[in-house]
Ligand SMILES: Nc1nc2c(c(=O)[nH]1)N[C@H]1C(S)=C(S)[C@@H](COP(=O)(O)O)O[C@H]1N2
């Protein structure tokens with residue numbers, strides 16, 4: 001259970017408790033923008049920071065992204081290697097399980113799909129594990145990762161992605177709760193089998209669909 005990560009136990013214990021109780025952490029929303037707000041969410045002021053209490057220092061010089069597992073061309077990408085892949089922008093909303101959402105985030109980065117073109121996942125690669133510099137992991141089905149809006153981002157609203165938000169590179173997977181979007185991206189591994197990540201083994205939903213209020217595993 002990632003027991004070697006020196007995470008902040010208070011942060012982790014509180015979230016495990018919610019998962020055990022299977023309860024919604026706060027009352028339902030009163031927002032007028034219900035149409036784009038998933039159940040139980042509210043629009044945050046600013047962009048909150050949420051992680052395990054560890055903020056790794058990763059610079060463009062030291063950054064590496066190791067892509068391994070069921071791929072034809074495994075590769076360790078440098079910062080410049082990633083920036084040399086096709087660049088794109090997308091605007092999306094972001095939903096954290098602790099009930100805050102942020103709207104209209106303008107992301108710049110590389111489509112995960114374009115990274116896949118480079119490494120060539122094998123037909124047997126059905127699941128992906130994202131690994132981070134703080135030791136965090138999260139998992140997704142491969143199919144969920146190749147949507148247009150799934151990006152490896154390096155900028156937010158026209159500015160380089162701040163270190164506290166996972167810079168230099170993090171994942172953004174808008175259709176799932178934010179814990180599926182790994183900050184300080186370090187590795188991508190393709191598997192035939194599903195391997196639950198840090199929160200997924202601690203009572204959080206494996207699927208994590210905000211609009212289904214799909215927060216905890218039953
Ligand atoms: N590496 C790493 N990525 C992570 C986390 C983490 O603890 N470590 N927390 C996740 C959770 S629970 C959330 S809500 C978002 C928060 O991203 P933010 O701090 O940029 O808002 O990052 C996700 N990605």
Ligand SMILES: [Mo]
Pocket residue numbers: 050096097098178179
């Ligand atoms: Mo979260």
